[in-house]
Amino acid sequence: MPTSDPAGGRWAEWLPTLAALSAIVLTATAFASHVTLDFRAWTSEDARRERVVREAPVLPAIRAVDARGRNVELWAGSHAAPRAYLLTFMYTRCPTLCRAAGEEFVLLQRELQAAPSSGVRLVSLSFDPAFDDARALAGYEQRHHVDPAHWQVLAATGDRDDDGALRALLRQAGVVVIDDGLGGLSHNAAIHVVDADRRLRRIYDLADYEQALAFARTLAAAR
Amino acid sequence: MNARIPWLAIAAALIGVALLVSPIRRWLEADMARHMLIEFPLLVAAGYGFVTIFPDSVRSAVARLDRLGLVSLALASVSLALWMIPVALDATLERPSYAAVKYASLLATGVLLRGVTARSPLPIQAFFVGSIAWMMATVGLLYQDAPQALCVYYLADMQQRAGFGLVTLAIVGGGPWCLFAAGALKGFGLRVAKARS
Numbered sequence: 342m343p344t345s346d347p348a349g350g351r352w353a354e355w356l357p358t359l360a361a362l363s364a365i366v367l368t369a370t371a372f373a374s375h376v377t378l379d380f381r382a383w384t385s386e387d388a389r390r391e392r393v394v395r396e397a398p399v400l401p402a403i404r405a406v407d408a409r410g411r412n413v414e415l416w417a418g419s420h421a422a423p424r425a426y427l428l429t430f431m432y433t434r435c436p437t438l439c440r441a442a443g444e445e446f447v448l449l450q451r452e453l454q455a456a457p458s459s460g461v462r463l464v465s466l467s468f469d470p471a472f473d474d475a476r477a478l479a480g481y482e483q484r485h486h487v488d489p490a491h492w493q494v495l496a497a498t499g500d501r502d503d504d505g506a507l508r509a510l511l512r513q514a515g516v517v518v519i520d521d522g523l524g525g526l527s528h529n530a531a532i533h534v535v536d537a538d539r540r541l542r543r544i545y546d547l548a549d550y551e552q553a554l555a556f557a558r559t560l561a562a563a564r
Numbered sequence: 565m566n567a568r569i570p571w572l573a574i575a576a577a578l579i580g581v582a583l584l585v586s587p588i589r590r591w592l593e594a595d596m597a598r599h600m601l602i603e604f605p606l607l608v609a610a611g612y613g614f615v616t617i618f619p620d621s622v623r624s625a626v627a628r629l630d631r632l633g634l635v636s637l638a639l640a641s642v643s644l645a646l647w648m649i650p651v652a653l654d655a656t657l658e659r660p661s662y663a664a665v666k667y668a669s670l671l672a673t674g675v676l677l678r679g680v681t682a683r684s685p686l687p688i689q690a691f692f693v694g695s696i697a698w699m700m701a702t703v704g705l706l707y708q709d710a711p712q713a714l715c716v717y718y719l720a721d722m723q724q725r726a727g728f729g730l731v732t733l734a735i736v737g738g739g740p741w742c743l744f745a746a747g748a749l750k751g752f753g754l755r756v757a758k759a760r761s
Binding site: 354355357358361362365366369372373377382383384385387388517519521522527529 | 628629630631632635638649650651652654655662665713714717
């Protein structure tokens with residue numbers, strides 16, 4: 342126990358304590374504000390969405406393979422150059438979120454087929470090149486009745502754990518892929534709206550696919 | 565100085581070395597519950613043990629700085645609060661600079677907490693211990709109630725376990741302090757009775 346009454350100490354004796362307390366409170370507040378982007382984002386998913394709105398990061402081009410086994414480059418293709426993209430990251434074995442994303446994309450495809458000149462293209466990109474070859478992609482296309490005029494299904498080539506292009510793309514988009522402990526992969530699933538300059542402009546929940554399309558159409562119309 | 569002190573320093577050094585070894589650190593940080601419920605306390609314990617190698621002048625400077633234990637208990641509160649924010653916890657796994665801030669803040673917490681029971685009156689200790697336990701329990705319940713994983717580097721079931729562990733630690737961890745407080749109050753009561761007789 343204290344040997345003297347500290348509260349009775351002189352004012353000057355309290356200065357270091359008060360200074361240290363102020364420093365702790367100010368530093369902690371500044372750090373918390375920095376890491377939560379001005380107290381707007383408490384999870385990494387919130388943070389990447391906020392960061393995208395602020396910075397619109399450019400997503401790099403990467404090599405990929407399509408369902409017909411052709412080597413293609415993401416953002417380039419045999420179709421007329423789109424003016425906006427709705428991109429989702431997936432792997433074809435995924436039983437949960439990717440399946441939900443696929444179903445939303447089926448609905449989006451219907452809307453694009455009804456208005457073919459909107460300049461918006463759907464892209465489903467697999468980050469699981471070890472499993473997703475042309476055959477797996479073809480199966481995915483068949484299950485979702487993919488119309489190649491509007492929807493491109495690709496698998497990145499390379500290894501997502503290497504310091505390669507795929508990892509750079511995932512990092513730039515803020516997508517984190519981890520093993521789910523059951524032989525599958527866990528990842529943050531969402532619809533990414535990318536403009537013609539490959540800038541990631543917004544990220545939407547899968548359930549908000551109509552808002553994602555509306556925003557993509559706005560971007561496309563502005564070109 | 566007594567015979568126990570070198571063992572504390574050695575234990576602290578061993579903890580420090582173990583956490584510097586990448587496979588051990590990776591194993592601890594691969595699971596949310598291990599990260600928060602084992603690594604955090606180990607870092608605080610390491611800081612606590614390291615104090616024994618500090619010269620007396622540094623220790624008395626710390627005691628002068630930490631009047632009533634306000635600085636050490638405030639640092640403990642904010643350090644723990646910060647690293648329970650999901651985006652901050654993710655950041656420590658993504659960027660070495662954030663990991664360094666985490667290690668430094670928890671080690672410093674341990675350093676300052678050494679001797680806090682002697683410096684701080686019971687009501688102040690009770691306030692901070694209670695608020696830290698309350699905060700841990702609240703965050704633990706939030707982790708368990710969240711409909712999805714809050715951290716991108718951890719799965720939802722890991723988050724559930726971490727949440728349960730935080731609630732348990734909030735309840736069980738306050739136990740030793742309550743025993744200490746009961747002992748101190750008993751001693752205080754005895755002194756009052758002696759003074760009156």
